[in-house]
Amino acid sequence: MTVRLTDLPADVQQAVAATRANVARLHEELPRWELVVWTAGNISERVPGTSDPELFVIKPSGVSYDELAPELMVVCTMDGVKIDDGTPAELTPSSDTAAHAYVYRNMPEVSGVVHTHSTYATAWAARGEEIPCVLTMMGDEFGGSIPVGPLAIIGDDSIGQGIVETLTGHRSRAVLMQNHGVFTIGPTARKAVAAAVMCEEVARTVHISRQLGDPIAIPDDIVDRLFDRYQNVYGQHGAAGVTTQED
Numbered sequence: 065m066t067v068r069l070t071d072l073p074a075d076v077q078q079a080v081a082a083t084r085a086n087v088a089r090l091h092e093e094l095p096r097w098e099l100v101v102w103t104a105g106n107i108s109e110r111v112p113g114t115s116d117p118e119l120f121v122i123k124p125s126g127v128s129y130d131e132l133a134p135e136l137m138v139v140c141t142m143d144g145v146k147i148d149d150g151t152p153a154e155l156t157p158s159s160d161t162a163a164h165a166y167v168y169r170n171m172p173e174v175s176g177v178v179h180t181h182s183t184y185a186t187a188w189a190a191r192g193e194e195i196p197c198v199l200t201m202m203g204d205e206f207g208g209s210i211p212v213g214p215l216a217i218i219g220d221d222s223i224g225q226g227i228v229e230t231l232t233g234h235r236s237r238a239v240l241m242q243n244h245g246v247f248t249i250g251p252t253a254r255k256a257v258a259a260a261v262m263c264e265e266v267a268r269t270v271h272i273s274r275q276l277g278d279p280i281a282i283p284d285d286i287v288d289r290l291f292d293r294y295q296n297v298y299g300q301h302g303a304a305g306v307t308t309q310e311d
Contacts, residue, residue, distance in 0.1 A: 067117055067147040069139060076114055080149075083111045083121045084137040090257050091123060091132050097261045099180040103128055106158040109253035110168055110175040117141040120168055125156045142169050144221075159218055166224025167249060171232070176253030178260045181245040184267035188212075189240035195263075195270055198279035203290030204298070205262045207235025215242040223247070235291060238263040 069077060087109050094100045094107070108122035121137045138157040139149035144165035146157050158164070164177045180186075188195055188210075195210040197203060202210070213230040216222035227247050230239045237259040238248045246263055250256035273279045282290075 067141060069147060069149045076111075076119075079111050079113050080119065080121065080139055081134070083109050084134040084139070087121045087123070087137050087253060088132050088134045090253055091129060093257050093261070094178075094180060095129050097264070099182040099260055099264055100129070101181070105180045106160055106164075106178070107253055107257065108158075108161075108164045108177050111139070112175070117147075118168075119147070120164065122157050122161055122164060124151070125158050127155075140165065160223065162219070162221040163224035163227065163247075166221035167227055170224075170228045171249065173251065174249045176250045176256035178248045178250075178253070178256040179245060180248075180260050180264070182260070182264035182267070184271055185210075185238075185240060185246045185264050186244075187271065188267055189242055189245060192242045194240065195267055196279065197282050197287055198270055198273065199266055200282065200290055201262065202266050203282055203287040204294035205259065206238060206266075207291040208284075208287055210236050210238050210240060210263060210266070213239045213241045213247075215244070218244075 069080060087107055090107050094105050099105065103126050106123040108120050111119040111121060119139055119141060121139055124136055124138050127136060136151060136155065138151060138155065139147050140157055140161060141147060142165055144162045160179050167174055167177050189212065192212055194212050197209045211230050211234060213226040216226045223241060226241060227239055231249065237250055238246060241247060246260060248256045248259035248263060250259055270279060
């Protein structure tokens with residue numbers, strides 16, 4: 065049975081509209097930070113307060129970033145199926161939709177997923193090598209090294225399975241999917257975007273460091289202290305009128 069957006073309660077329709085606007089706006093950050101080229105990459109976000117069906121919003125497949133607008137963001141159920149959301153029938157969701165849906169189904173704490181092919185981080189993924197924790201910024205943001213996930217083929221939920229398998233029980237919000245690219249998760253799509261930006265920054269810095277010699281690993285106890293401070297002390301934590309820690 066097809067789910068029609070116009071048949072859903074008014075508060076759900078409002079939540080979908082707000083999520084579409086947010087996801088469209090956040091896609092501007094990916095080319096801004098040079099994390100994507102052409103139409104590659106995507107962002108999704110869980111629609112808050114939805115159930116039966118639970119919904120998420122994701123970028124349409126193959127649409128240029130300068131053409132993206134809230135009304136073109138595709139709305140899907142948690143099995144990755146597009147609902148009748150008012151977009152043209154031929155407008156299909158991202159080819160990574162099944163992966164995003166799998167993450168949402170299996171990681172209820174996640175409300176935002178981002179995928180990029182950012183140059184330096186993807187270079188590490190091409191080698192199947194984790195990014196070692198040799199920067200305090202990594203301890204802050206990722207709580208350690210950025211891990212590598214398995215090689216998985218686009219088109220079904222195999223990538224999602226690899227993301228969940230790799231990040232479950234891990235402090236990192238980023239995973240380098242082998243031979244593919246970067247996926248990041250967060251309690252919001254904005255935080256997942258921030259993790260993608262930070263992932264590329266540390267990938268580049270550690271790569272340059274390795275050209276100069278052997279980077280010095282940060283001891284685990286120091287990493288723990290860095291992560292705790294950044295997650296629980298640093299920033300304003302939502303205080304009105306000021307930036308939060310991800311900024």
